[in-house]
Amino acid sequence: MNVSLLLVDDDDTLRERMATAFARRGYEVTQAGSIEEAKTCISAESYVLAVIDLSLRDGSGLEVLRVLLRETPQARAVILTGYGTITTSVEAIQMGAVHYLTKPTDVDTILDALQEPFSSAITTKREVPSLSQVEWEHMHRVLHDCDGNISRAAKLLGMHRRSLQRKLQKAPAKLR
Numbered sequence: 648m649n650v651s652l653l654l655v656d657d658d659d660t661l662r663e664r665m666a667t668a669f670a671r672r673g674y675e676v677t678q679a680g681s682i683e684e685a686k687t688c689i690s691a692e693s694y695v696l697a698v699i700d701l702s703l704r705d706g707s708g709l710e711v712l713r714v715l716l717r718e719t720p721q722a723r724a725v726i727l728t729g730y731g732t733i734t735t736s737v738e739a740i741q742m743g744a745v746h747y748l749t750k751p752t753d754v755d756t757i758l759d760a761l762q763e764p765f766s767s768a769i770t771t772k773r774e775v776p777s778l779s780q781v782e783w784e785h786m787h788r789v790l791h792d793c794d795g796n797i798s799r800a801a802k803l804l805g806m807h808r809r810s811l812q813r814k815l816q817k818a819p820a821k822l823r
Contacts, residue, residue, distance in 0.1 A: 651675050651692065655685045655711050656700040656727070665698070668754040685711040693719045696761050699744075701728035701735060709735075709742060716743045725760045727752065730788050786815055 652674040656662040659680060666676045677692065679685035682705045688694075689711075697715055699708040708726060715722050726739040729750045736747040746760035776784075786804065790811075793799040801808040 649673065649675050650696060651677070651694045653677050653679065653685065653688055653694040653697040653699075653715070655679045655682075655697070655703070655708060657681060657704045658700070665754060665757075672754070672758070679711075681705045682708075682710050686714055689715050689718050694722050697722055697724040698757055698761075699724055699726055701726050701739070702730065709739060712739065712742055712744055723761050725757055727757075730784060783814070783817075786811060790815070 650673070652669055654662060654666055654669065654676055655678075656665070657680050662678055662680065666678050669676045674696070677688050677694070679688050682703055685699075694715065697712075699711050699715075701708045703711075708728075712724055712726065715724060720743075723745045724743070725746045725748060726736075726744045727748050727750055728735070739747045746763065748757065748760055786800070789803055790797065790800040793803065797811060798808050801811040804811060
């Protein structure tokens with residue numbers, strides 16, 4: 648097959664696992680861990696497919712999508728995120744992404760999304776997460792943004808450090 652695929656994610660372990668899975672399926676994978684690395688790859692080569700994480704250490708994956716589609720308008724891209732919102736999903740689709748998937752997801756789901764007709768990405772129904780799931784994910788996102796510093800995350804969330812620790816230990820039923 649040897650279809651070129653750009654894989655952009657700042658989580659090295661996840662990116663390596665996905666790259667291996669795509670390569671086993673016959674794709675020629677180029678990896679990038681940041682916006683700058685992705686821009687360098689895009690300027691050096693044309694990609695048929697792209698899988699781009701929305702939240703990268705050096706900014707938004709939507710910047711990578713914009714550059715990719717400017718250089719290769721026919722490229723098909725899927726945006727991945729651990730913290731999806733309606734606003735960012737609509738923005739990604741309007742910019743030209745063919746789909747917007749929340750993590751965790753698997754390579755087969757990503758490939759299915761890349762091969763779907765363009766319009767189905769907009770009409771696909773999503774399961775609405777529970778309030779406890781959204782709260783738990785938000786606390787984890789803030790903790791991640793604080794580089795794992797519980798005290799700083801608790802302060803930003805307006806709660807006591809021990810309360811945050813207890814809530815983080817109790818994963819919602821949907822995530823267990």
